Amino acid sequence: MTKDHLGNPITDTDPALIAAIDAFIQGFLAYQPQAVTILGLIEQHPGSCLGNAYAGMLYMFLESTMAPDLARPYAERALQAAGNPREKANAQVLAAWVAGDIPQVVRLAEESARQWPGDLALIKLGQYHLFNLGDAAGMLRIALHALTHAEDTPYLHGMIAFGYEQCHLMPEAEAAALRALEIEPTDPWAHHALAHVMLTQGRVDEGIAFLESVSGDWADLNSFMHTHNWWHLALFYLSRDRQDDALAVYDSHVWGREKDYSQDQIGAASLLARMEFAGIDVGERWQDVADHVARRGADTTSPFLALQYLFALERARRPEAATLLGAIEARAATPAHDRLAWEEVALPAARGIAAHARGEAALAARHLGRALPRLQEIGGSHAQRDFFEQIHLDALIRAGALSPAQQVLELRRGYDPTGIPLNRQLAQVYEGLGLPGEAARARARLPGRAP
Template sequence: MQDSLGNPLTSSDPSSLRAVNDFVEGFVSCEARAADVLAAAKDDSPLVQAYCATLHLFAESRDAVPNARPFLERAQAGAARATPRERRYIEAVAAWAEGDITQAIALHHEQAREHPRDLASLKLGQYHCFNIGDCPGMLRLALAALPAAADVPYVHGMLAFGQEQCHLLREAEASARRAIAMVRKEPWAHHALAHVMLTEGRLAEGLDFMRSVSDTWTGLNSFMVTHNWWHMALFLIDLGRDAEALAVYDGQVWGVVKAYSQDQIGAVSLLARLELAGIDVGERWQDLAGYLAGRLDDHVLPFLDLQYLYGLARAGRPEAGQLLHNIEAFAAGAPASTHAAWERVCVPAARGLLAHARGDAAGTLEGLGLALPRLVEIGGSHAQRDLFEQVYLDALIASGTASTLASAQGLLQQQVNAQPESLRLRRRADQVYAALGLPRLTFNASPRRR
């Protein structure tokens, strides 16, 4: 038998084929049906077991590895009768469970070269590259698959995001539009195009585009649907449509799967951006913090821990200090492949974020000043990491000294130049120019020429 992408399978059981296709098709299209493979948890197919383990690891919690372990052990026990492709995928998931992300990525690259239509492996490899800031690695994976899988729209979406994260914006837009032309419901391509438009300051166009395709965001996993609405909220914030941005937070970003890591950090980062734009978020931090309080011992990804900590601190929860202590302790003994990201980036960033939440501008500048030059090492996209830069800028302004205001002016003016439609940036720039005794900023709100 073969899966729906033409990859040979060891099993000849039709139920195994259904389970495999549920996972593969759902995973590459960001649809919730990928989780349907769990219904076949008793299937003796090594690949089905490995896919079940994958889903458990995606929980990104302290329980993820223990929950995945029984499936991974069954996959490894049956690996001798699996194909080389299946065995390599099992090995990659095992490396992930052991925290050896370097080895996992190497195996996914091998898979892309030898089995370029194994798009589940490709997407998982991109996930790992993304989480360590290896944007060229994301792009290499997609390019390796492209000649053999150009008929699959989701390959072009994966290619688009790799290109965008490598700042190849024209190429990224072309790839995203090709994916969408092949199938309108391609949320990952929508997401990649939103990144391009945000980066280029095409804010009104980006908002209109995302609204025009939002009717297709049905049946998706909670991360994909909430994250695309998150992007829409960013456009609304920059365009000064504060009430609409708050409504998107309440209706589409927070509350889909409140227990899921990605939904939680999306909510944290959006609430933080709303506040940094001068928007009153009321008691929303309190509801969110109730879920973050259970994350004190996770330490799955530094990018996640930082946002858990900031959300707890903004809610005034004492667990924020405990999480900082736990991060410092974990970083000292973190796995070799991620040790530097934890110790040299996450720890100072965590100290800076906690300081900001407590109104300590000097502490914010000290901690984030150390972390920002290496922030890419903890993963996240350009748009996601921008939160930390906004916090740093806010601390520069709050410090109010001649030197920090001068630094803030330089940063802000460059951002205004890149995003002339942004009312959010105009407000901040007006504040800084007034504090510096300079004439109010002349703001050009005309669309940028492309």
């Protein structure tokens, strides 16, 4: 019986196709560009159930309005092809994804995780969709199905670590990430999970030292993982006010790999905004990001993505921002499984972003304030969604709402106690509130300032 390199039985027998299937699995789990190898072979194997399913998944990962049309022929071939039950499950997951039936994708993926815990690619795909739905507990649960079957596989422990972290279970997340790195020290998703833990716990200097020590392992990763792990390092640099280092990371690693890719675009947009909120002059960098985002048109593939596209367009004063805002409003009125996330979370957030760009700070704060308590429903990680918290904070300060801004800043200080931009903001807010003693204490936390 033919098996993939994880030990799952497969019906294909052609050695080249089997190698391409293994390349997809390894590339998907380890964020390596070899995952796309299957695209160069699949036209020679129209009867391969698993091969066509994997090819279609790659197109869906484009996260764009054109992705379903590109992936649909592969889903149809995969469904029609002969295959074992696990392979058929992969085809059914792809077909549901192409059809936009994400609840069905999640149901099928979790059923498959129970039946075939060795299919780590399908489990990771399920975790991806649960992440986009903001279901942190589901992310952890689906990964844990495979623990007894794949205990020696590092990439599983990285998935488990991220599930724990998104559930706010930091000791468990760190232990799982370290277990992954015991098996495979170069695992970038385990690096990523540890970065999240250290950021959440305010271990900024430790985070810088760790990520710098493993950054050499990211050079040949796919665009998303290369740019995203560097993005995390830039967040640590911002806390330490290492402005030149943050700009260098942006220019050398975060922007410039795959400028048409969704994740690269939102990483660039959110980092540029965070740098500006930290007091950094980013020059004309917004224009290039907005040029590429504008080509997406009215892309409402995901609320999490669309809001960041909107911010980039608004910040660059692009007329396409109005079109995208209109598309978000239309999506919020369209019946779908995620309508409430669009209507009650994404839409007020979008209106807040637009108001922020117009300089209507008080209105921006009100709109964003409505969205923030339920922001998890649009997907993204805690660290990524913090971008919207920072827009809200900036709006509060600009609106002169210093008392609520003080509340937000002190809560943020709980996980960034020595953050330099944060304590500078606190000092300014306390001065505005007529609390010079607290302002002095905030300034004392800045480098070189005595209490």
